[in-house]
């Protein structure tokens with residue numbers, strides 16, 4: 001049924017996340033096709049369930065290269081390049097640590113320091129060997145594992161956007177749980193909420209108004225566990241092997257493509273506010289909203305969105 005504003009909402013659970021599609025027409029068939037498209041990509045990229053092309057690469061670590069389909073090859077190529085940027089906090093080879101910490105999954109625990117050191121040696125992105133001609137991926141050391149959890153939703157959100165455009169949809173929104181992509185500007189733009197960290201799900205710091213943009217948020221409040229009075233969240237520092245610990249609670253990136261947004265939330269998380277804003281000067285197509293632990297909301301710039309503050313416990317600065 002349409003809501004008062006004429007929007008039809010369709011939902012599913014995929015990639016362990018609630019997925020929401022919003023359209024201005026009643027079109028079950030289109031919604032079904034979008035969810036099947038997402039599922040097809042999930043089956044290629046997941047590291048949680050067989051069969052998956054990424055798991056086939058991981059199983060062959062230290063043994064032999066694995067030929068993969070074009071989407072898997074492209075995404076791994078892009079993730080590897082992001083991992084090798086100077087000072088990058090993004091690391092596609094972080095898999096052994098993600099699997100050991102299990103943050104957000106059943107059986108999470110704090111690994112002993114010696115084990116973290118041992119696993120860190122298996123996370124070198126340069127040891128992901130690509131062969132363009134063969135479209136194959138080889139993990140050079142036994143025990144290495146690729147994890148595309150910080151980038152795959154961005155890639156998939158872009159593919160959904162492309163598909164909706166091809167189907168002639170002029171206004172729509174897809175939310176993959178943290179990755180929102182918008183088409184068109186109904187009523188002057190889509191309103192996307194910026195969540196209040198560690199508050200009930202519908203509590204918002206404010207809203208962004210965007211048109212034809214992706215809005216990706218990564219935060220320390222989405223997946224975490226608490227042990228002995230400490231909180232351990234799911235964005236790992238690839239240099240220490242522990243959750244990234246800095247002044248930030250969340251980073252949101254507004255960009256034309258969600259792939260960039262997903263990569264850059266992780267990069268900016270690692271850089272922090274000051275270095276992050278400096279890095280963004282080289283990328284005028286990307287803008288960020290940093291939410292700090294002392295409740296500042298810092299916008300790198302505001303060309304592609306308008307921001308409305310709703311919670312007066314927070315202060316906005318540019």
Ligand code: FAD
Pocket residue numbers: 014015016017041042043045046047048089090091092094098104105147148149150151152153177178179217218219222223234235236237238262265266
């Ligand atoms: P982001 O900040 O974008 O990414 C954080 C995630 O990236 C971490 O959870 C970890 O997987 C990885 N990561 C951590 N540190 C780094 C780093 N330094 N560099 C690079 N990557 C890092 N969840 C379930 O509960 N069940 C499922 O069955 C399930 N299946 C999934 C299948 C697919 C194809 C994908 C893409 C995700 C799936 N997920 C599932 C969710 C997944 O485990 C991550 O929690 C999710 O992708 C985190 O995305 P985010 O946007 O919240 O965070």
Ligand code: MG
Pocket residue numbers: 149150151218261262263264265266
């Ligand atoms: Mg990400």
Ligand code: MG
Pocket residue numbers: 149150151153154178179216217218262
């Ligand atoms: Mg993400």
